[in-house]
Amino acid sequence: MSDKPEKFIDENGLRLDGRRIDEIRPMKMEIGVLSRADGSCYLEWGKNKILAAVYGPRELHPRRLQKADSVLIRYRYNMAAFSVEDRIRPGPSRRSTEISKVSREAFEPVVLTHLYPGAVIDVFAEVLQADAGTRTAAINAASMALADAGIPMKGLVSACAVGKVDGQLVLDLNKAEDNFGDADIPMAITSEGEISLIQMDGDVTQEEFKKAIEMCKEGCRQILEIQKETLKNKFTKLDEVEIPEDEEEDVSALVESTLTSADEGEACEDEEVVEEADAEDDSEDVDDVEDVEDDEEAEDEDDVPEEKADEVVEADPSFEDVEEEEDENPEDDEEETV
Amino acid sequence: MGNEVMSVLKKDYIYNLMLKGKRQDGRSFDEIRNIDLRTNVIEKAEGSAWIKLGETEILVGVKLQVGSPFPDSAGEGVIITSMELNPIASPDFEAGPPKEKAIEMARVADRGIRESGAIDLSKLCITEGEEVWIVFIDIHVLNNTGNIQDAASLGAIAALLTATVPGEREGRGEDMPMPIRDMPVAVTLADLGGEMMVDPDLGEETVCDSRITIVSNQDGSISGMQKSGDGALTEEQLLKAVSLACEKASELRENYLLNI
Numbered sequence: 001m002s003d004k005p006e007k008f009i010d011e012n013g014l015r016l017d018g019r020r021i022d023e024i025r026p027m028k029m030e031i032g033v034l035s036r037a038d039g040s041c042y043l044e045w046g047k048n049k050i051l052a053a054v055y056g057p058r059e060l061h062p063r064r065l066q067k068a069d070s071v072l073i074r075y076r077y078n079m080a081a082f083s084v085e086d087r088i089r090p091g092p093s094r095r096s097t098e099i100s101k102v103s104r105e106a107f108e109p110v111v112l113t114h115l116y117p118g119a120v121i122d123v124f125a126e127v128l129q130a131d132a133g134t135r136t137a138a139i140n141a142a143s144m145a146l147a148d149a150g151i152p153m154k155g156l157v158s159a160c161a162v163g164k165v166d167g168q169l170v171l172d173l174n175k176a177e178d179n180f181g182d183a184d185i186p187m188a189i190t191s192e193g194e195i196s197l198i199q200m201d202g203d204v205t206q207e208e209f210k211k212a213i214e215m216c217k218e219g220c221r222q223i224l225e226i227q228k229e230t231l232k233n234k235f236t237k238l239d240e241v242e243i244p245e246d247e248e249e250d251v252s253a254l255v256e257s258t259l260t261s262a263d264e265g266e267a268c269e270d271e272e273v274v275e276e277a278d279a280e281d282d283s284e285d286v287d288d289v290e291d292v293e294d295d296e297e298a299e300d301e302d303d304v305p306e307e308k309a310d311e312v313v314e315a316d317p318s319f320e321d322v323e324e325e326e327d328e329n330p331e332d333d334e335e336e337t338v
Numbered sequence: 339m340g341n342e343v344m345s346v347l348k349k350d351y352i353y354n355l356m357l358k359g360k361r362q363d364g365r366s367f368d369e370i371r372n373i374d375l376r377t378n379v380i381e382k383a384e385g386s387a388w389i390k391l392g393e394t395e396i397l398v399g400v401k402l403q404v405g406s407p408f409p410d411s412a413g414e415g416v417i418i419t420s421m422e423l424n425p426i427a428s429p430d431f432e433a434g435p436p437k438e439k440a441i442e443m444a445r446v447a448d449r450g451i452r453e454s455g456a457i458d459l460s461k462l463c464i465t466e467g468e469e470v471w472i473v474f475i476d477i478h479v480l481n482n483t484g485n486i487q488d489a490a491s492l493g494a495i496a497a498l499l500t501a502t503v504p505g506e507r508e509g510r511g512e513d514m515p516m517p518i519r520d521m522p523v524a525v526t527l528a529d530l531g532g533e534m535m536v537d538p539d540l541g542e543e544t545v546c547d548s549r550i551t552i553v554s555n556q557d558g559s560i561s562g563m564q565k566s567g568d569g570a571l572t573e574e575q576l577l578k579a580v581s582l583a584c585e586k587a588s589e590l591r592e593n594y595l596l597n598i
């Protein structure tokens with residue numbers, strides 16, 4: 001442990017690690033790093049090394065924890081025993097429990113929780129090496145892991161801290177600033193600009209606080225850019241499906257015939273719809289998809305007589321009925337619970 | 339790993355492959371998955387290693403602290419090994435204090451290092467009976483696709499090989515490298531319908547009747563062994579396992595440890 005430095009900012013306005021007061025530490029991240037997790041992210045921010053993973057939405061046990069109208073989000077912030085100078089005892093502490101809670105609450109506003117009633121989304125943030133600002137680093141990583149897992153969200157969450165040293169506000173505290181500074185204000189901001197986490201300890205004036213938020217917003221904006229870039233890098237690289245040359249013709253023939261029969265299917269479908277007066281638009285779309293799939297199966301077998309294909313289409317209204325019933329049920333349940 | 343859910347079909351599949359002398363991922367029965375090992379990945383730890391065995395990923399950190407020795411070994415340092423089956427690593431792991439599985443694996447890794455005398459504990463004594471170095475080996479499992487045991491053991495010894503005793507930081511003289519005398523390496527085999535398969539993956543681990551871990555040293559001696567699971571092994575299987583494990587261990591040592 002180093003002792004308190006005499007000065008945090010030199011005459012050139014540079015900090016101990018050579019950054020300007022409004023500069024964040026270098027950050028890099030990578031997503032999809034763990035094969036078992038539904039989504040994951042490894043993030044390095046300065047000397048912080050964070051690994052985050054998302055599991056879910058998945059079934060929640062025990063059932064009494066289930067929420068009837070939304071998904072339950074669980075967030076576990078955990079520091080590895082070897083992540084800091086003096087080994088820390090593994091397992092939850094009062095500090096990590098609190099951080100886990102506020103971090104979870106930083107995500108609840110953006111996750112579309114109503115989509116998965118009764119389920120759980122587990123977010124695990126592991127601090128493998130800590131060097132000031134781990135909770136914000138963990139949030140940045142968790143945000144990416146959630147996106148990587150394909151969890152429906154209104155936007156990403158970015159987090160950063162502002163602190164005060166030598167009477168001056170600084171963005172993204174380093175270790176010395178964190179240990180000996182006069183204030184520490186970690187904040188998480190959604191991509192819509194809402195603050196979903198804010199904590200503070202230390203001593204700042206109202207004026208300073210206002211400025212701190214502005215600085216933090218700017219920091220988070222930069223982080224958001226890095227996050228977006230990371231996502232783009234992964235998801236714009238689509239795997240091309242290679243079709244062996246000798247099969248190429250078969251495939252295009254299949255596609256063509258599928259399209260034609262889908263059209264036919266639609267025509268039949270329309271007639272059916274007219275008969276069923278209260279059929280809804282939504283369900284029609286769903287059924288169209290079903291038609292295509294069914295026909296595709298039919299096409300696979302080479303000598304399918306035309307009538308048979310028609311049969312498949314005609315059999316469809318039964319699908320429709322089932323679908324609608326299924327759709328209605330959850331709504332009923334919801335009303336009951338309300 | 340007992341609680342991994344697996345369908346009867348999958349079990350059949352793995353078993354039938356075995357009858358044909360094959361494995362799910364195309365390996366031969368005595369083939370270890372690819373290993374990627376990097377050391378000194380955590381600057382704040384006195385020693386560390388990140389290991390990837392197939393897709394199984396483990397991070398091992400070594401920390402040292404000054405503490406008091408056990409009364410029955412007043413002139414020796416202390417080793418404490420713990421393993422966390424972190425919920426980040428598998429949908430089947432839950433947060434909380436280590437359960438029997440994690441404790442068992444940590445203890446097997448610990449015994450391998452302790453019993454082989456890999457660390458010269460007498461050199462970790464500061465003042466006899468009063469102050470010694472306590473070596474914490476923390477095994478952090480990050481992704482489980484089977485055979486955590488071998489990855490953990492290899493990671494642990496790799497991390498120890500890179501560790502420094504932080505004398506200056508603790509005001510106990512000069513820094514010195516960790517006094518390492520041997521390199522114990524664990525190799526696990528799974529008994530699948532009588533066939534012994536080295537380095538079982540998750541599926542094989544779940545299906546197998548039992549597993550045996552053998553820790554062997556540079557001179558070919560064995561410093562640890564553990565059978566796990568509810569099956570039993572024949573003497574023939576056991577002997578075969580031991581010789582194969584020693585052979586594989588020396589390969590691993592040569593390829594991954596001797597150049598650290």
